[in-house]
Amino acid sequence: MTAWDQGKILISGAGVVGLLLAQSLKKLNIPYEIFDRDESISARGQGWGITIHWALNDMLSMLPEDLIKSVYDAQVYENFHENDNGNFIYINGSNGIPVVNIPPAPRLRVRREELRVILSTGIDVNWGCQTINIETDDDATDINKRVTVTCKNGKVFQGGILMGIEGSKSVTRSITNPTNHELQYLPIRFIGGTIELSEDEYRKMATTFSPLLFQGTIPQTESFFWYSLLATPKYTKNGTYKSQIMMSWKNNPDEPFDTPEEKYASIKIHSKGLDPRLQYMIDYLDKSTGSFMELQLADWPICDWNDFNNKILLMGDACHAMTMYRGEACNHGIADVKLFTNLCESLLNGKIDWNAVVGKYKTSIKDRCSEAVLLSRQACIDAHDW
Ligand SMILES: Cc1cc2nc3c(=O)[nH]c(=O)nc-3n(C[C@H](O)[C@H](O)[C@H](O)COP(=O)(O)OP(=O)(O)OC[C@H]3O[C@@H](n4cnc5c(N)ncnc54)[C@H](O)[C@@H]3O)c2cc1C
Incomplete structure (x- = not known):
């Protein structure tokens, strides 16, 4: 050398x-x-979960041994990799039926900010x-x-x-x-937030859909829905499953979208037709403070x-x-x-x-x-x- x-x-x-x-x-x-x-x-707050899949081995190969273990500990569901079937489903948002089933592949879904701390x-x-x-x-x-x-x-x-x-x-x-x-900005509105599910709600959702994350489109509104787990009670310490739900739809610049109330009303309109087994999650969004996560989609x-x-x-x-x-x-x-x-x-x-x-x-x-x-x-x- x-x-x-x-x-x-x-x-x-x-x-x-x-x-x-x-x-x-x-x-x-x-x-x-x-x-x-x-x-x-810690200036950025919790952030979101990210799935590391095809680059997982590359990432691990660049880390010292002790950090590799910590990365596994940052999974949104502890030790999930041990029994992960790796399936990723894309559903018809109105009835929950999977329309795309992406075959299993090794992956780790981790909390981004925790990964950052580890790195x-x-x-x-x-x-x-x-x-x-x-x-x-x-x-x-x-x-x-x-x-x-x-x-x-x-x-x-x-x-x-x-x-x-x-x-x-x-x-x-x-x-x-x-x-x-x-x-280059896309004409799509993307908004959502963090919610807490009870043990019972989470179990039902996880067995019906997916325990980590899934996505789908509601045919009637052509709105996109995304569920993602952020943390289990082991991490939240209050018995709840912290989750993120996000929605997106074709932007109509004339639609009122300034105040928290307007934003929430808009989410409600665009989530019409969502499977009732998911619709209740929209009601859990914090409409009073308007602490939504909103992203401008661009590439x-x-x-x-x-x-x-x-x-x-x-x-x-x-x-x-x-x-x-x-x-x-x-x-x-x-x-x-x-x-x-x-x-x-x-x-x-x-x-x-x-x-x-x-x-x-x-x-x-x-x-x-x-x-x-x-x-x-x-x-x-x-x-x-x-
Ligand atoms: C909701 C959501 C879900 C996602 N899910 C996935 C997923 O499942 N899988 C996946 O592969 N990707 C996912 N991503 C993408 C992933 O989060 C990003 O690709 C990744 O975080 C980018 O990392 P980065 O270090 O390039 O940039 P960033 O994470 O944006 O970091 C940039 C850093 O630069 C700093 N900075 C900015 N400006 C300056 C400046 N002028 N001077 C000095 N520092 C500066 C910032 O403070 C920040 O710390 C997702 C993204 C979103 C929004």
């Missing part, structure tokens, strides 16, 4: 993907520095550092001064390479792609950027923002990390040079992700077209 000679890798963004990259570089003894605009790891173990994140400016210097004699990142709080980070991993609205992407960095199929002479790379949602209708954006982010660190290993083994690392990384991302973004977009459209 040769010594690493590309300078420090700056990681802007400590989401799941940025933290996994930090873990992986740490394992390879490659110098890095990671920073994030959040004030702390931050042993990683010294500079919190409260929001990247606002990036400068590169091709002539810098000190390799660690080729990239300079300035943060809103005045902090400055310098290194040889910058990885922009700030999620779908990446600031790095706005600098690498000044004319085409904007997300970025370009998946290509100006690397400023091999100095800036994008990773995760920053380079392939996609809607969640195929549940694989994070899997792609994990695959990006695996791809990049494999290439770095080849560099350390003297098999390729840095030019080739960047070239192969970018080509591979474009080939894999452009299509994936469009497939997710299509899945979103199809979910509202019975």
Whole structure:
């Protein structure tokens, strides 16, 4: 193995993907520095569950043994993997009959924020550092001064390479792609929230539909419904099963949708015709405070950027923002990390040079992700077209 000679890798963004990259570089003894605009790891609240499926082995391969066990402990249902049949169903939302049954595959459904905490173990994140400016210097004699990142709080980070991993609205992407960095918005409204099910309600739902998550379309309204378990009583400690229900429908800009009451009324209208065994969950949404989870659905199929002479790379949602209708954006982010660190290993083994690392990384991302973004977009459209 040769010594690493590309300078420090700056990681802007400590989401799941940025933290996994930090873990992986740490394992390879490659110098890095990671920073994030959040004030702390817990600043974002609970978030949502994510299923890691086709990239599961890649993720585990990049983690130290003790963290692998912790990742299994972050499952939304404890030890679920031991008896998981892996089935994923897509139902007719009006009667619960599965219309698509995706065959079993190894998967782990984990709480995203807990996964993030686990991935931050042993990683010294500079919190409260929001990247606002990036400068590169091709002539810098000190390799660690080729990239300079300035943060809103005045902090400055310098290194040889910058990885922009700030999620779908990446600031790095706005600098690498000044004319085409904007997300492409879909004309779909996506809203839902967290509810609590009793033991009895959860058991009925789990045996009738699925214990972890399922999705479906209501034919009459062409609205999309999504159930996902977030935590069992072992975690909630109050005997309830914390769950997330989400709905989406073709947006009508004229529909009133400003106040919590209007939002709830809209959810009720678009959930008309939902199987009664699910409809009651809509009533559990917290209509008084209006603490709904609302997302603007958007994607970025370009998946290509100006690397400023091999100095800036994008990773995760920053380079392939996609809607969640195929549940694989994070899997792609994990695959990006695996791809990049494999290439770095080849560099350390003297098999390729840095030019080739960047070239192969970018080509591979474009080939894999452009299509994936469009497939997710299509899945979103199809979910509202019975
Ligand atoms: C409801 C929902 C369900 C999903 N389910 C799945 C699933 O089942 N399977 C799956 O594979 N994917 C799923 N996804 C997608 C998955 O959540 C994302 O792909 C993944 O979280 C992206 O990770 P990331 O690290 O790239 O970005 P993020 O998680 O967005 O992290 C970016 C980080 O960058 C920081 N940041 C932002 N701007 C700056 C800045 N200027 N300077 C410094 N730091 C900055 C942020 O604070 C954040 O910590 C789902 C998404 C949603 C919305």
